Amino acid sequence: NAGVTQTPKFRVLKTGQSMTLLCAQDMNHEYMYWYRQDPGMGLRLIHYSVGEGTTAKGEVPDGYNVSRLKKQNFLLGLESAAPSQTSVYFCASSRTGSSYNSPLHFGNGTRLTVT
Amino acid sequence: KQEVTQIPAALSVPEGENLVLNCSFTDSAIYNLQWFRQDPGKGLTSLLLIQSSQREQTSGRLNASLDKSSGRSTLYIAASQPGDSATYLCAVRGRAETSGSRLTFGEGTQLTVNP
Numbered sequence: 001n002a003g004v005t006q007t008p009k010f011r012v013l014k015t016g017q018s019m020t021l022l023c024a025q026d027m028n029h030e031y032m033y034w035y036r037q038d039p040g041m042g043l044r045l046i047h048y049s050v051g052e053g054t055t056a057k058g059e060v061p062d063g064y065n066v067s068r069l070k071k072q073n074f075l076l077g078l079e080s081a082a083p084s085q086t087s088v089y090f091c092a093s094s095r096t097g098s099s100y101n102s103p104l105h106f107g108n109g110t111r112l113t114v115t
Numbered sequence: 116k117q118e119v120t121q122i123p124a125a126l127s128v129p130e131g132e133n134l135v136l137n138c139s140f141t142d143s144a145i146y147n148l149q150w151f152r153q154d155p156g157k158g159l160t161s162l163l164l165i166q167s168s169q170r171e172q173t174s175g176r177l178n179a180s181l182d183k184s185s186g187r188s189t190l191y192i193a194a195s196q197p198g199d200s201a202t203y204l205c206a207v208r209g210r211a212e213t214s215g216s217r218l219t220f221g222e223g224t225q226l227t228v229n230p
Contacts, residue, residue, distance in 0.1 A: 026197070042119075043159075043204075043220040058217065090158055103149055104206075104218065106158035 002026050006107035008052070013081045013114045021076040021110050023091030031094045032074040034059050034066060036087040037056070042088065049074055081114045088112070117142045117209050121221035128195055129229050136190040136218045136224045138205035143183050146208040150179050150190050153194070153223065155203045162203075163190070167210075 004025045014018055014109030023032065033048040049068040063085060065077045074093075078085060088111050093105045118141045128134050138148070151159040163172045163179040166186070171180040178191040187206055197198050202225045206218040 039193075040222070042222045043206075045217055048217075068199075092159075103161040103164045104159070105161065108158045112125075 003103050004093055004107035006089075006110050010111050011113070012079070013078075013112065015082060015114060016075070018077070018079050019080050019112075020078075021089055021091075021112075023076070023093075023107060024072055025091075025093040025105070026072065026076075027093060027095075027105065028071070029093035030071075031096060031102075032068065033052065033092045034064070034074065034076045034092075035067045035090045035092065036060065037090060038087050038108075046076065046089075047087060047095050081112075083114045084113060086114045098106055117207060117219040119205060119207055119219050120222040121203075121205060121224050122220045123224060125225040125227075127227040127229060130195060130197060132195050132228075134195055134226070135193050136192070136203050138188040138190070138221055140188075140207045142209060142210060143186050146181065146210055148188050149189075149206045149208070150177075150182055150188075150211070151204045151206065155192070155201075159204065161224070189206040190224075195226075197228050199228050199230050200224075200226055212217070 007022045023102040033056045035043045036041045044060050047066040052071040055066045067075045073105045088109045091107045094102045120139045122230045149164045150162045152168040155200045165172045165181040176193040181188045204225040
């Protein structure tokens with residue numbers, strides 16, 4: 001009963017380094033999302049995907065790239081990390097996007113620090 | 116642009132007390148409103164989802180109401196317990212969105228229930 005799994009849980013990067021965050025869901029959900037959570041700013045949508053092979057920009061996409069090669073996986077990449085990207089990153093999934101009754105399921109987050 | 120506000124930012128109550136958390140939103144054209152719980156260092160857990168056509172939803176000791184015309188929702192917790200201590204967030208999904216699920220989150224209310 002895994003739900004949404006994020007790896008890694010913690011990571012420290014130096015400015016300019018790159019990394020990929022992995023999200024996997026086992027609920028056969030069509031929609032997947034990446035959010036970042038920062039004090040005083042709440043959760044903000046970075047990118048999302050409405051199905052395998054699709055991606056779209058959210059509210060704060062700059063500095064990030066994503067890929068959805070398989071339905072169950074959604075990858076978030078940082079090509080050149082900056083201190084402003086220090087945050088907690090959450091992946092979420094939902095069965096559909098516009099259905100009235102399609103709640104989001106969240107992973108436990110990745111805490112990223114960029115020094 | 117949709118804005119979601121939660122008041123108070125923090126609340127401390129003795130065990131057994133009934134309490135109400137508030138959520139307000141600026142654009143009443145919404146698909147649904149969702150209440151989440153977040154424990155420290157964890158992701159968000161969906162508690163209740165209220166469709167735009169509904170007035171309330173109940174789950175155990177939790178009752179969420181929605182007054183779309185006034186842009187308000189409340190989460191009522193009956194007979195609070197120390198295990199209810201967490202941050203509670205509300206999020207609205209706007210009808211104006213195209214594909215994808217762009218929820219707008221409030222910053223949350225941090226609840227502490229004292230034994």
